[in-house]
Amino acid sequence: MSLDAMTSARRTGRGLAGKRSPWATLAAAMLAVALIAVTGPAAATPGSGSASGSGSRGDFYLPPTPLPAGAPGQIVRSEPFTLALSVPGAQGQVPANAVRIMYLSADTHGRPAAVTGTYLEPTLPWPGPGPRPLVAVAPGTQGQGDQCAPSKGFAELVHYSFPLDLWVSYEIVTAYALLARGMAVVMTDYHGLGTPAVHDYVNRAAEAHAVLDSIRAARALTGITRPSAIFGYSQGGGAAAAAAELHGDYAPELDLRGTYTGAPPADLRAVLASAPAVNGLVPGVLGGFAPGLLGYTLNGIVANNPELAPVVDEVTNAAGKQMMAELATTCVAEAVLRTMLRPVTWYTAGGRQPIEIIDSTPELAAIVDDQRIGRRKPVAPVLIAAGTNDDVLTYPQVRQLAVDWCGQGATVQFEPTVWLPPLFPSTAIGHLLEFLPATVAAHDWLTQRLAEVPAPSNCAALP
Known part of the structure; x- marks a missing residue:
């Protein structure tokens, strides 16, 4: 299917998308994943690489040497591929037509670097109002091995190598829930995850660059400038938060309407x-x-x-x-x-x-x-979620991020989850359970921001 056809998904004006229950959207996405898994994924089809580099499955993730000159977000190479969890539809794949991308970004020192990721154009309509938006998903912790790159997970679904290397990219659920709402999605693999460089885990600058440049890359790929938002939890929450506060300096041209950052490692x-x-x-x-x-x-x-x-x-x-x-x-x-x-x-x-x-x-x-996040003021509104009994990314340092940004005059809504008890502390259950209620709240908040509803702020309630 051509890129022009992929990017011509229908748009309708049925009112504010936020009226759809976020719990229902998330449940529908998870049900779709389960049903497609049971009925069997569509067979993978080989893609074609761009003129700037070979796009075969064997070497797509190997950047050209030297890197081409260009601005951050420029596409180095791209190839359409079949999602492991998909079914044929009138406009291609349901829930989305997928393109694997490699784009220019910058490492933590500001040096040019190649980063890979995935662009997903939904085949469901956007209920509006306004044009179909783009959500940049900053994935949570995947690991440090190249096989863990989320762009590989979309095509492979389950990865296993003897004896202990078993992995399923859980961020598929995040992406599919957003696609179910008619939002386009771009998900970075981060610097060094998939490509030969070492993934610099929880590195503030490198992750922020990769996320912001993924929005630029989606624009370069499709030729469409869209209102955008950033969505991330855990490591992804840190990357989203870092991107939110670097947006004004690093990528001020982006129409960023808001950022959701859940349980970020704001203070390492x-x-x-x-x-x-x-x-x-x-x-x-x-x-x-x-x-x-x-x-x-x-x-x-x-x-x-x-x-x-x-x-x-x-x-x-x-x-x-x-x-x-x-x-x-x-x-x-x-x-x-x-x-x-x-x-x-x-x-x-x-x-x-x-x-x-x-x-x-x-x-x-x-x-x-x-690596400390909170020293720069985000330009666009921010939603911060935290669990009071999070046993990985502890509550006080997340709350302090909200206090720091509020003190700089940012528009911040801080949403703590206080009702989850401390279940088996040190097992990360407290961190994992917070993901679901935080994600549900984030869907409604992001939809409101994309509809240009004025953002709430509870900074006055934070000492």
């Missing part, structure tokens, strides 16, 4: 100091389910700052070095299986907690401090 120092899932239920004795996130973080720090390799080598022991090497090629499920229930001090020299290492190592402290 605070997360490493307080997260039970990282530090364990009994620090130093009984570990949590997510000490491996420290390995992802350290791998990214070393990749971006190779001069710090001796410093990281000094603060990790033999088990820590092995953990970093193993996790560099894993998706997050395997990382959990490899590290769960071991205290994080199992991996550090002298059995020190991560916060002790940061506080006593100026070089690492400077890098961690640079």
Whole structure:
């Protein structure tokens, strides 16, 4: 199907899309995923690469050397592909026609980099008002192995390599729920996820660049300038928040109507100091389910700052070095299986907690401090969600992000989830359960912003 045909999906004016129940939309998307999985996905079809580079399945993710000159968001190559969860429809695939993209962006140092992602043009109508919008989804933690890239998950659905490498990209549900509302979706893979570079996990600048440039890339691909929004939870919440506050300086031409950031790691120092899932239920004795996130973080720090390799080598022991090497090629499920229930001090020299290492190592402290989100004012409105019993990305540091942005005069709606009890702290259940109510609230809020309804703010209620 041609790109022109793909981008000519019908538009109607049936009133505000927000009137559709967000719970019903999310449930419908999940049901569609389940039904298509049962009836069988459409067979994959090979795509064709663009003139700027080969687009075959084997080398699509290998950037050309040197990179072509161009502005951030320029398409390096693209290829249509068949979604693993789809059925044929009158306008192509249901729920969307998909294009795998590689586009120009910038790494944490501002140097040109190639980033991959997925563009999804829905074959359902947009109920309006106004033109069909575009939502840039910043995915949550996928892992650090190239096989974890969300763009691969859309086509493959389930990835498995012996013995522990089993992965399903859960962000398919996020994308399909937005597609069910008639919104176009672009989802970045982030810098280094899929491509040969190391994915610099929770790196503020690189993630913000990748998200904002994905909106530019969607515009370059389709030739359509659309009102846009950003949507992210967990690692994606951090990327969304970082993009929201860099928007005015890095990509001021974008018509960004609002950003949803759920459970963001706004203060990495605070997360490493307080997260039970990282530090364990009994620090130093009984570990949590997510000490491996420290390995992802350290791998990214070393990749971006190779001069710090001796410093990281000094603060990790033999088990820590092995953990970093193993996790560099894993998706997050395997990382959990490899590290769960071991205290994080199992991996550090002298059995020190991560916060002790940061506080006593100026070089690492400077890098961690640079990841702090909340020091720049977002131009567009922001919705922030947080669970009071989140055991991965702890509540106080998310609330502080809202306070910081409110103090700068931003339009912020802060929505805490207080009714979820502390279930099995350190297992990440408190973090995972918050995803659903936060997502439901975000759908309605984003739809209102895209309809240009004035954004609410509860900054006055935050000390």
